[in-house]
Amino acid sequence: MRRMRAALQASLLFPALSSFCRLEVRDREQLRVLNGPAVFVANHVSALDAVVMAEALPPRYRNRSVVVAAADSIFKRKWEARLAQVTVDAFPIPRGGGARAHLDYLKELLHNNWSVIIFPEGRLTATGAIGAFRKGAAVLAMDTGVPIVPAYVDGMFEVMPRFRRVPRPGRVTVTFAGPISAEPDDDYDTYIARVEATVRRMAGPKGIEVEAPPGGSRSEGPNYWY
Numbered sequence: 001m002r003r004m005r006a007a008l009q010a011s012l013l014f015p016a017l018s019s020f021c022r023l024e025v026r027d028r029e030q031l032r033v034l035n036g037p038a039v040f041v042a043n044h045v046s047a048l049d050a051v052v053m054a055e056a057l058p059p060r061y062r063n064r065s066v067v068v069a070a071a072d073s074i075f076k077r078k079w080e081a082r083l084a085q086v087t088v089d090a091f092p093i094p095r096g097g098g099a100r101a102h103l104d105y106l107k108e109l110l111h112n113n114w115s116v117i118i119f120p121e122g123r124l125t126a127t128g129a130i131g132a133f134r135k136g137a138a139v140l141a142m143d144t145g146v147p148i149v150p151a152y153v154d155g156m157f158e159v160m161p162r163f164r165r166v167p168r169p170g171r172v173t174v175t176f177a178g179p180i181s182a183e184p185d186d187d188y189d190t191y192i193a194r195v196e197a198t199v200r201r202m203a204g205p206k207g208i209e210v211e212a213p214p215g216g217s218r219s220e221g222p223n224y225w226y
Contacts, residue, residue, distance in 0.1 A: 002063055002064075005063075005088075005089060006059075006062075006063055009054065009055070009062075009088075013051060013054075013088075014051075014055050017048070017051055017052070017055065020159065020167045020168065020169045020170070021048075021052070021156075021159055021167070021169070021170060021171075021172050022169075022170070022171045022172065023052065023055060023056070023172050023173075023174070024171070024172070024173045024174070025055075025056045025173075025174050025175075025176075026173060026174070026175040026176070027175055027176045027177070028056070028058065028176055030149075030176045030177060030178045030179075031057075031058060031061070031149065031176060031179075033178065033179060034061075034147070034149070034179060036113065036146065037064075037109075037110050037113050037114055037115045037116075037144075037146050038061070038115050038141075038146050038147050038148065038149045038179060039110070039115065039116050039118060039137050039140050039141045039146060039147070039148045039149070040053065040057070040061070040065070040115060040116070040117045040118070040148075040149045040151060041117075041118055041119070041120050041133070041137045041148055041149070041150055041151065041195060041199070042117075042119060042150070042151040042152065042153050042174075042199070043119070043121065043125070043130045043152060043153055043199055043203070044119035044121045044122075044123065044124055044125060044131075045124065045125050045128065045153060045156045045157040045161065046124065046153075046156035046157065046159065046160045046161060046162070047124065047160065047162070048156065048159075048160055048167070049119060049153060049156060050067040050069070050088045050090065050117065051088060052153060052156060052172060052174060053067070053117050053151065053153070053174065054067070054088050054117075056151070056174040056176075057117075061115050064113065064114050064115060065089065065114065065115040065116065065117050066089045066090070066091040066106070066109060066114060066115075066116055066117070067088050067089060067090045067091065067116075067117045067118075068090075068091055068093055068106070068116060068117065068118040068119070068136075069090040069091065069092055069093070070092070070093065070122075070123075091105075091106070093106075103136070103139065103140070106140055107140060107143055107144050110140065110144040110146055111144060115146075116137075116140060118136065118137050118140070120133040120134050120135075120136060120137045120192065120195075120196075121133060121134070121211075122134050123213075124161075124162040125157065125161075125162070125211055126162060126163075126211065127209075127211050128157040128161070128206070129206075129209040129210060129211035130196075130199065130200060130203060130206075130207055130209075130210065130211065131210065131211040131212075131213060132196070132210060132213070133192050133193075133195065133196040133199075134192070135188040135189055135191075135192040137192060137195065138182075138188040138189075138191040138192040138195070139188055141182065141191070142182045142186070142188060142191060147179035147180055147181045148179065148180050148181075148191075148195050149176060149177070149178075149179050149180070150176070150177040150180065150195050150198045150199045150202070151174055151175065151176050151177070151199075152174070152175045152177075152199050152202035152203050152207075153172065153173075153174055154172065154173045154174075154175070154203070154206070155170055155171050155172035155173055156170075156172050158170045159172060175202050177198050177199075177202060180194060180195055180198065
């Protein structure tokens with residue numbers, strides 16, 4: 001499956017993306033210090049973010065990473081779920097509770113030298129602003145002893161925001177920061193707050209505005225992790 005996925009990405013998925021998206025990857029050399037798995041996080045602006053992140057990663061991580069996706073979105077439709085699994089190794093997790101077994105499986109993957117790509121806002125932005133990060137990425141990283149690698153995706157909101165079905169040509173940049181490890185006095189909240197602050201700094205002026213979640217409050221219920 002890994003070989004087939006790599007072939008599909010190289011021959012179909014990434015060329016299709018490049019037909020409308022001019023992708024530039026910045027500071028990927030920050031990942032050279034990694035000597036094991038990691039949790040990669042990024043802001044979530046488009047349904048194509050997983051494809052963009054997969055192409056931005058070096059092959060040693062691209063070919064051993066799963067993408068966390070909400071079970072109540074693309075996994076509602078069998079064909080779309082299968083396509084996501086085949087092309088970017090999407091892994092479904094429910095947002096309304098009952099996620100413990102799925103979370104444990106992701107931790108097992110990290111222990112087995114696989115990495116995880118997660119969009120910790122938990123939903124697509126409606127305005128282009130970055131939403132508050134939920135702490136699921138911190139739970140995975142702290143409980144398994146791996147670092148979090150922040151990335152900032154710029155331009156995908158103009159190419160294909162949530163309200164568009166057909167992408168329009170544009171320039172997209174993925175910028176990586178260096179790995180962030182948990183400090184001895186960190187808890188899940190302080191750890192993910194440092195990661196979020198790093199992504200906002202990379203975003204520059206675009207990182208100042210905070211998109212409010214539906215209802216105007218941040219959810220910390222059973223779906224706090226994602």
